[in-house]
Amino acid sequence: MNRAPVYSLVLFVALLLGWELAARQMSELVLPAPSVVAATLFDGIRTGYFWPHIVRTSLEVLLGLGLGSGLGLIVGILMGEIEFLRNLFFPYVVASQAVPKLALAPLFILWFGFGMTSKVVITALICFFPLLENTVTAIQYTDRNKLELFRVLGATRWQTLIHLKLPAGLPHIFAGFRVAVVLAVVGAVVGEFIGASEGLGAMIIASQGMMDTPLMFSVLLLLTLLGMALYQIVHFFEKRLAKPYEKETRK
The missing domain is CATH 1.20.5 (Single alpha-helices involved in coiled-coils or other helix-helix interfaces)
Structure with a gap:
């Protein structure tokens, strides 16, 4: 047991x-005591005070996660398959990730405004690298014996990618996606810290200005629950899609 x-x-x-x-x-x-934080949280949910901010941050997280992860997956596949592209672009990708995103946030707000677009771009940029790195790794480290078998059977490069490399690489890809999900919440909140009138990040700044610590803790709890919920959703799909291939890899 x-x-x-x-x-x-x-x-x-x-x-x-x-x-x-x-x-x-x-x-x-x-x-503040947990009882005080819980009372503030339940009161805000009951009165509807938190809901517009929850919806706004959740939408920024989902859009940024979808955009960043989608681009990371596509670019990762291309760089994993084509060595020339990998050698050409990978140093620039690493350099872009070395720059602190908090330092870039004011620049994105200057370019894209104070609306949702700047927060989605910041979130997408943060989510991009984990998917890219793990996808490239998954493509590169496919089992050599299986690759040789596909060559003997006369499979094309496209067929090998679709039927061997991507399925076998799902555990690595989902591992990157799990990291990206958690970082997506961070990205959205960082964008809201710099410039936003709505969202859970903006509420943290407002609670700081009002010196309302219970409100700040309740918002932090909401962000934690949002991140955990998204992580569990990814883990749910990972168990159903990637676990069989993970067992094959261990064999």
Whole structure:
């Protein structure tokens, strides 16, 4: 019997109790108690105060994730298949990722405005590299024996890619997608920090200005739940699509 979930739940309860006891010794401005944060969160959800911000941030995350991951997958396939493109573009891709995204956010807002577009672009840029890197790795490190078998059978390059390289590389690709999902939330919030009047990131800045620490904690909790929900959705599809190929790879 796997008792890890039970121990995890016990640890969670212990952390909440420790937080509650510690918060009672401090000002609510410094560290609000979990009970206070929960009351603020439920009140905001019940009154509808949080919903426009949740929808706005979720939309930015999903659009940025779709755009960045889609481009990362396509470019990763091309660079994995064509060595010339890989040698030509990979140094520039790495250089673009070395620049802190927080430093680029004001520039994107200057180019694309204070609306949703700038946040989607920032999120897409952050999500792009994990999918690109993992897709290139998946394409490059396909089992050599299976590649030789496909050559013997007379498979074309396209058939080898579709029927061997991509299916066998699904575990690597989904691993990159799991990283991208978490980073997508970070990207959207970073964009909202710089310039936004709506969204969970904008609410954090507003709560800081109002010195409303319980509100800030409740928004952080919402962002955590959003990231965890997206991660679990990706994990759900990974178990159904990639796990069979992962078992074959281990064999």
